[in-house]
Amino acid sequence: MTHDAMRAEVADSWHRSAAAGVLADRVDAPITLPDNDLRDYRQEHPLSRVFPLLDDVLGQAARDCDAMMAVSDAAGQLLWVCGTPATLRRAESIGFVEGSNWDERLAGTNAPGLALRLDQPVNVIRSEHFRQSVQQWSCAATPIHDPGSSSLLGVLDITGGDQIVVPQTMAMVRAAARMAEAELARDRLTVGLREQQYDGxxxxxxxxxxxxxxxxxxxxxxxxxxxxxxxxxxxxxxxxxxxxxxxxxxxxxxxxxxxxxxxxxxxxxxxxxxxxxxxxxxxxxxxxxxxxxxxDWLAVEAHLAAGNLRAAMHAYAGPVLPRSIAPGVVRLRENLENSLRQALLRSGEADLMSTWTRSAWGTDDYEMWTAQRDAVGGASPMLALIDGQIARLDRELL
CATH class of the missing domain: 1.10.10.10 (Winged helix-like DNA-binding domain superfamily/Winged helix DNA-binding domain)
Structure with a gap:
């Protein structure tokens, strides 16, 4: 796929990857769960209860077509990677190994990272990957949610060659993920556990x-x-x-x-x-x-109060009831937006600023564009885009 035919969600991911400082020529993905931590961490993870089912349903199918099945947590860390020995050895060359982190801010555009970002099923095909070393692969991924709270638990992914670039692959991945969620729900009922108990x-x-x-x-x-x-x-x-x-x-x-x-x-x-x-x-x-x-707006407020700006930005899907003119709603909307915006301006986090300026509500935010220019530094590939937007606003504000 050529860059002038790039899908919108992929182009957005490339911008976020560049703004986060990911290098297109970086070969591998960072390890954020070393071997001495990985085993205990994944044993305690909720998805450990359904991994045998996923491996049986999808892992074997992946091995049969020289592909891999991977399961990540909600932070993008690969907890399990399954495939034939030969395929796993090939995947090591790009850092697609257990314990590596495929959040798009660390590993560039890829299906597990984009599925986490968008919280929806996605596929990323060959040259759509941001890093050049990954462009020989294609992947399809879908989120897995907690059946009680609907919170994101992680992502189920199939990665392989051209043989997986068919609609049936995504259908199979989604079906396996829904099966895992159903099994988690049955498990909760069987043992009488629920994350939240309500009197009413x-x-x-x-x-x-x-x-x-x-x-x-x-x-x-x-x-x-x-x-x-x-x-x-x-x-x-x-x-x-x-x-x-x-x-x-x-x-x-x-x-x-x-x-x-x-x-x-x-x-x-x-x-x-x-x-x-x-x-x-x-x-x-x-x-x-x-x-x-x-x-959702209470979650943004809570993340801000806790000092977790990245989580607040991830939760912020836009202004509160943006068309409402009810005085109480307007006040709540403006207070939340101003609090988030001020925290973002102070943060110096270029990738988060890029998320804001690429949004419908932030595209004309002159102060944020200039803060983003300062944050990315003079050698950033994003600089030309940022300067172009600042020049546009200068013309429009004259």
């Missing part, structure tokens, strides 16, 4: 980069539901999720409406939302959520 409802809410929030409900009795809320209901639920002690009708109205609105309007909206979600979830006097709440 639990709500997972996604509002970053979305005009309409996505809601996942768990009533604590094995019943689950997924809903897409209307813009107004999204605003109400977000404001309640941000106020665990609840809000009076007057407080909620001030946060929700730009102009004075009759209390009957708020009551009508709240009743419609209660009809949709059920009486057990929504309480009044004060208005509040009678549930445990997990939310």
């Amino acid at each position: 409802f639990h709500v997972v809410m996604e509002s970053l980069g979305r005009s309409e929030a996505l809601l996942a409900l768990n009533d604590g009795r094995g019943h689950h539901a997924n809903l897409r809320l209307s813009p107004r209901h999204s605003e109400i639920l977000l404001l309640l999720a941000s106020a665990p002690r609840g809000l009076s009708g007057d407080e909620l109205a001030v946060l929700l409406y730009e102009d004075d609105s009759p209390s009957s309007t708020l009551r009508a909206e709240f009743n419609r939302l209660r009809h949709l979600l059920g009486d057990e979830l929504l309480a009044s006097r004060p208005y509040r959520l009678a549930a445990g709440v997990t939310a």
Whole structure:
């Protein structure tokens, strides 16, 4: 594949790889789990419970076609690499070995790293790899999630030659990953273990980069539901999720409406939302959520509070309910964006700044572009792109 025919997600990954300082002519990937740590680490990893199943279902198929099956953790560290001895010896030449780290910020564009970054199935074919030494290989990878919390556990990957560049390969990898997730769920039920125990409802809410929030409900009795809320209901639920002690009708109205609105309007909206979600979830006097709440914007806030900017940037999918003009939502959105942006400007992390400036909300951020130019240094291959964007903004701001 020539560079002028590159897929968008691959081009984005190349930019992130370059911004992180990965060298295209680097031969191997770094080892972040040395042998003396690898065995204990992977024995304790949740995927160790399903690795025998994966090896039986997919590992043997990989060996039969001179390919490899690999399983990584959520940080991109390869915990298991399976293949014939001859294939494994070839893979050693590019550092595709147990204990190596294939996060794209360390190893450049590759399928396991890109699947981790996008949290979705991907394939990377030959010259789409950022590092030249890997361009003789092709790979297909898909994430594996915890069936209880939906958190990312790692990635399942098939790496080989041209024989794996067929749709059936990705279908087989995805099927094996879903089988592993089903086995993890059965294991939890069998031993009576769950990561989270709830006396009642639990709500997972996604509002970053979305005009309409996505809601996942768990009533604590094995019943689950997924809903897409209307813009107004999204605003109400977000404001309640941000106020665990609840809000009076007057407080909620001030946060929700730009102009004075009759209390009957708020009551009508709240009743419609209660009809949709059920009486057990929504309480009044004060208005509040009678549930445990997990939310994507709360996760960003928590990562920032802990000083983990990289995790905060990974979790930040865009501004909170970007089309909302509800005063309380606007304030929450601006506070979160400003906190993240200021931390990023102070960080000096060029690859994270590149993620921001390549986003829809950060592409015209002049201050971030100039900070990124300072962070990459004068020898960076990204410098021409950065200078071009700064020149564009200079013209537009005249």
